[in-house]
Amino acid sequence: MTEPVTTDALEEYLVGRFGTETVAVRDLVKHPEGWSRNTYSFTATWDDEGETTNRFVLRSEAEGGVLDTDLEKEYRVMDAAQETDAPVPRTHWYEADPDVIGAPFFVVDHVSGEAPNTWRGSDRAMLEDAWETRNGLPEGFVDAAAEVHSMSPEDVPFMENPGVDGVVERELDRWVGKYESHDLRSEPIVDEAIRWFRENPPEIDELTVVHGDFRIGNMLIDDGEITALLDWEMARLGDPMYDLGYSSMPYLAGKLIDEPTELVCAVADREWYYDRYEELTGRTVDRYAVEYWQAFAIFVMITILLTGVDRYDRGESDDVRQVWLQYPIPGLLEDLLEILRNHVETA
Template sequence: MSDESTATLHRLQAFLAGQEGTAGTRITDLRRAGAGRSRENWLFDLVGPGPQDREPLILRSDPDGGLVDTSRAQEFAVLRALEGSDLPTPRVRWLDATGAQLGSPSLLMRREPGTCDYRVVNGDRPEAERLALAESFCDLLADVHGVDWRALGLHDVLPDPGDHAARHELDHWEQVLRQNQLEALPELDLAIDWLRTRARPSRRTVLVHADYKPGNILLEGDQVSSLLDWELAHLGDPLEDLGWVTQPLRAGEHLIDGVWTAGDLLARYAAATGLHVEEGELRWWVVFSTFKTAVMQVSGLRAFIEGRSDEPYRPTRRVLATLLAALTED
């Protein structure tokens, strides 16, 4: 076992020893999963005290640096609230909000069954299977937006921007940009000006996942077993998620050329939710989503320069060119 694994094991043992219902348990099969672009994940089983007692768990901790800074306490609260819904979300178990015991702010949750494939919609499965999956992902997004967030108490966790969701999100991501920017990026300044002058009031407020993609969905065969990574979730405009899944940089994860288009996705979503999307409204959120992608990479580059990340993320020519194309589209 590496020094890092040993240190993580000792911290976990000390933390779990103080939690209710863990007497007589032990940690087995501790291993680090891919750190991802925002969180550091450790997988393990909590075993005992009975011979059949085994709970698969995952420890999600803040790394030194990543693409986004988010709150483990907020993610824990969102997931705990969603346990009262019908959404397939992981069950949270414990929280170390400050990192005083686990070394950095962390949450522990159930490790749900299933596999993740961010390219599954355009992968090796037969076309009919891939289309069925794409449709099910659209249905699940409609279910997310249909959650009664007031009844679940999510308004106590997440601020409600009302009909100013677009400006609220733009202000937030512009602030992230300014806090992390290391060089002039005129394309992003142009995008901010374009977005600020064209922001529209939202027609409804829903729970927004904000990073909806197959890469955050676990599948067992052709069935969704869990929707993961709620760290960016907030209350806002449903078109935000729709803009995210149809933006050019992510379309290959959600759409199938000639089979499942953005129009097909929007039509199915409208049939499920009653929300018919206007082209101008969606375009704003497509531009915003492309802008947000670039800002995440600016944040990642800052973390790399400061020695908090091993990945030198930065806005690529492709990302900036895609943003400019979205701004100038007729």
């Protein structure tokens, strides 16, 4: 198991980065959130023509994570996003040498705010009130999507570019492969969905960066304002409609609670969300493509949850939270079946 990050290791590393004789690190905290990364925050003080203090966040590769994703690519796309108005933390360094702290890592600025949990009553109430009062939070949510999708393939030359004709095939190859490798039991609804995905792809005429996990729970909110969009580990070049479909999943609006909301991520009316996105980007929101990618995102979520359960079952992880991941799957299957029925009945 990877050893915890220490202040001594950070101080030694930062001395080299800052080019100063000493760096003092304090208030080092390991955060429990996240499934595929270790996350720490700390405060550093150093001499830069006078005493300078800043709080940073360090993200490192984690053993037994739910997904195997590219840490360097995550950092580089966040770095590229500095050229947009997306609310992304300021980037500093990516370190590939695992000997520094025990695993590759990157460092970004700490940003104030809390990530809302749509299954927590108080957070749900805050988000729904933001929609009722139009306090700027719903607008900021859509603005963030538009800014992510302002990044073209030319802005991220390090990313795989499958071309518009190869996007669906790439997604299917990746996620069907993962599903089949971690499938704990046969699920006819998923098998039928995979067949439908292959036979009914949407038309795609543009590739942009997609965040891949675009939801209000991956954003920090401070005083009613979105201050950061986090967790870029699933970012890739794809159909911008993917993020709209993904964020529209009922599951992400808190479906598991007693009274599910129709609001996207509990913060925005669905049609308003799509209309505002069209106004900001000049793109037409293809409702069929959004629903296709919503169904596909449900399949992705099921696959991710099964991966966590399977890894715990195989003894590849001792994170007991992964046992819980089985419980949302029936509700996700219900949502997937509803979309499939709608399209089969109207075909």
